[in-house]
Amino acid sequence: MSAPTLREVTRQAARERISDVAIELFIERGYDATTVEEIATAAGISERTFFRYFPTKDEVFFSRAAADTQTLIDHVTARPADEAPWVALQAAVDSTLLELDRAENSDRSRTYRTVLAHSADLLAHQFTRLSDALTAISDTLWERWAAAEDPTDPDAKILIRTLVSSALGAVNEVMSFAEDRTPAERRRLVHNTLSAIRPARPDLGGSTAG
Amino acid sequence: MSAPTLREVTRQAARERISDVAIELFIERGYDATTVEEIATAAGISERTFFRYFPTKDEVFFSRAAADTQTLIDHVTARPADEAPWVALQAAVDSTLLELDRAENSDRSRTYRTVLAHSADLLAHQFTRLSDALTAISDTLWERWAAAEDPTDPDAKILIRTLVSSALGAVNEVMSFAEDRTPAERRRLVHNTLSAIRPARPDLGGSTAG
DNA sequence: GCATTCGTGGCAGTGACTGTCACCATGTTG
DNA sequence: CAACATGGTGACAGTCACTGCCACGAATGC
Known part of the structure; x- marks a missing residue:
C-alpha cells in the first residue's frame, strides 16, 4: 500500500523481537508464570517500553497466534x-x-x-x-x-x-x-x-x- | 441434603447481600468502572473480606447470572x-x-x-x-x-x-x-x-x- | 475460666497496566 | 553550525485486582 517509513520498519522489527523472546519464555515456563518485567528484561527494554509496543500482555502472544x-x-x-x-x-x-x-x-x-x-x-x-x-x-x-x-x-x-x-x-x-x-x-x-x-x-x- | 450449619446460612446471606450491592453498582456505573473497594464499602465490609466471599470480581456477577x-x-x-x-x-x-x-x-x-x-x-x-x-x-x-x-x-x-x-x-x-x-x-x-x-x-x- | 477456632481488618506485596516527566538521539531549518 | 522540534525511552508514582500474613475479637468447646 503506502511506503513504510524507516520508523515503521524499525518498530515492526522491535515488535517481532519482543514477541519472539516472549513466546520463548511462555513455552519455557508458561504464560501465567511469565511476567511482563521478565519479557522486557529479556528483550533488553523497560517494562514501560513493552507496553508501548503491545497494549496488553496477551497481545504479544496473539500477535503471532x-x-x-x-x-x-x-x-x-x-x-x-x-x-x-x-x-x-x-x-x-x-x-x-x-x-x-x-x-x-x-x-x-x-x-x-x-x-x-x-x-x-x-x-x-x-x-x-x-x-x-x-x-x-x-x-x-x-x-x-x-x-x-x-x-x-x-x-x-x-x-x-x-x-x-x-x-x-x-x-x-x-x-x-x-x-x-x-x-x-x-x-x-x-x-x-x-x-x-x-x-x-x-x-x-x-x-x-x- | 445435609443440615445447613448456622454459619453456612449466615455466609450465604452475606454473599447475597454483597452481590445485590455489587450488581446495583454494576448497573449504575458499569462493571469496569466499579472497583472492588467500592463494592466492599457499600456492603459495609473490607476489601479483604470481599475476597473471602468471592474469589474474583467477576464471580460476584456470575453468581447471579x-x-x-x-x-x-x-x-x-x-x-x-x-x-x-x-x-x-x-x-x-x-x-x-x-x-x-x-x-x-x-x-x-x-x-x-x-x-x-x-x-x-x-x-x-x-x-x-x-x-x-x-x-x-x-x-x-x-x-x-x-x-x-x-x-x-x-x-x-x-x-x-x-x-x-x-x-x-x-x-x-x-x-x-x-x-x-x-x-x-x-x-x-x-x-x-x-x-x-x-x-x-x-x-x-x-x-x-x- | 481458659483454649481453640473462626471471621475479620490492616498492611505489605505482586503483577498488569497508565500518566507524567525528563532525557536523549534523531532529523529539520535558518 | 547552532537552535529547534520530534519521537522514542526509562524512571517513578499511582491504580486496581488479588494474595499472604498477622493480630484482634467474638463465638464455641471443654
Whole structure:
C-alpha cells in the first residue's frame, strides 16, 4: 500500500523481537508464570517500553497466534461473491484447514495450542478473538447475501451468524480435542460435521449434495 | 441434603447481600468502572473480606447470572437416559427457553445482558463459562450414549461436543442479537436453526421429522 | 475460666497496566 | 553550525485486582 517509513520498519522489527523472546519464555515456563518485567528484561527494554509496543500482555502472544483465524477470514473473502453463505463457508473452511496443515505451520500452531491450553486467562481472550472473527466473517457473508437477496430481512443476519458460529465451533472442537489425529483425519471430521448442517432456509445455501 | 450449619446460612446471606450491592453498582456505573473497594464499602465490609466471599470480581456477577446455563444443564439431565444425544439436546433447549422466558426472569436476564455487553472483560469470562457448560453437557450426553452404544468410539465424544457447541452458539447468538424480538420469536429462531442440523451419524440422533 | 477456632481488618506485596516527566538521539531549518 | 522540534525511552508514582500474613475479637468447646 503506502511506503513504510524507516520508523515503521524499525518498530515492526522491535515488535517481532519482543514477541519472539516472549513466546520463548511462555513455552519455557508458561504464560501465567511469565511476567511482563521478565519479557522486557529479556528483550533488553523497560517494562514501560513493552507496553508501548503491545497494549496488553496477551497481545504479544496473539500477535503471532492470530494468523489462523485471519487465514479463514481471507479464504471466505476469496470466495465468489454470488455464492450462498453456507456453501462459501464450507469451502473456505476446507481450504483453510488444508493450508494450515502444511509443513512448518502445524508445528508452530501445536506449540501455540499448548501454551494456550495451560492458561485460563489466555483461553478466555482466545474466545473473544473467535467471537471477533465470527463477526467479521458473518458481516462479509451477510453483505454479499444482502446484495443478491433481501437486505431488509431481519432474520438473515442472525441465521448467518449461527451458521458461522457452528462452523467455528466445529473447527475449534476438532483442533482442541483431536490433536492426536492426522491432519487428514481432522479435516474429515470437520467436513463431515459441517455437511450435516443444512441451513434453515434454502437461500442461505442448502447442501448441494441433495 | 445435609443440615445447613448456622454459619453456612449466615455466609450465604452475606454473599447475597454483597452481590445485590455489587450488581446495583454494576448497573449504575458499569462493571469496569466499579472497583472492588467500592463494592466492599457499600456492603459495609473490607476489601479483604470481599475476597473471602468471592474469589474474583467477576464471580460476584456470575453468581447471579449463571442460572441460565445451569437451567439448560438441568434440563439435559432430566431427559430420558436412552434418548439420542441430539434429540435430547434439542428438547432440552426448547424447554429451557420456555422456562427462562417466564415473567420476572426475562427482566433480570435483560439487565444482566446489558451489564455483560458493556464489559469486554466480563464477556471473555462469559465465554469460558459457556465453554464449561459445553463440557458439562457433552460429558452427560456422551456417558449416556456410551452406555447404549460403543464407549470406545473415538469420534463420538468430539462429534457430540460439536453438536452441543452448535446448540449453545445458536442460543447465544439469538439471545445476543434478537433482544428486541418477542420470546416466542426467539424460540422459533433457535428451534428452526437447530432443526436444520442433522448429526453426521444416525446413532447420535438424526432428525425424527425425516 | 481458659483454649481453640473462626471471621475479620490492616498492611505489605505482586503483577498488569497508565500518566507524567525528563532525557536523549534523531532529523529539520535558518 | 547552532537552535529547534520530534519521537522514542526509562524512571517513578499511582491504580486496581488479588494474595499472604498477622493480630484482634467474638463465638464455641471443654
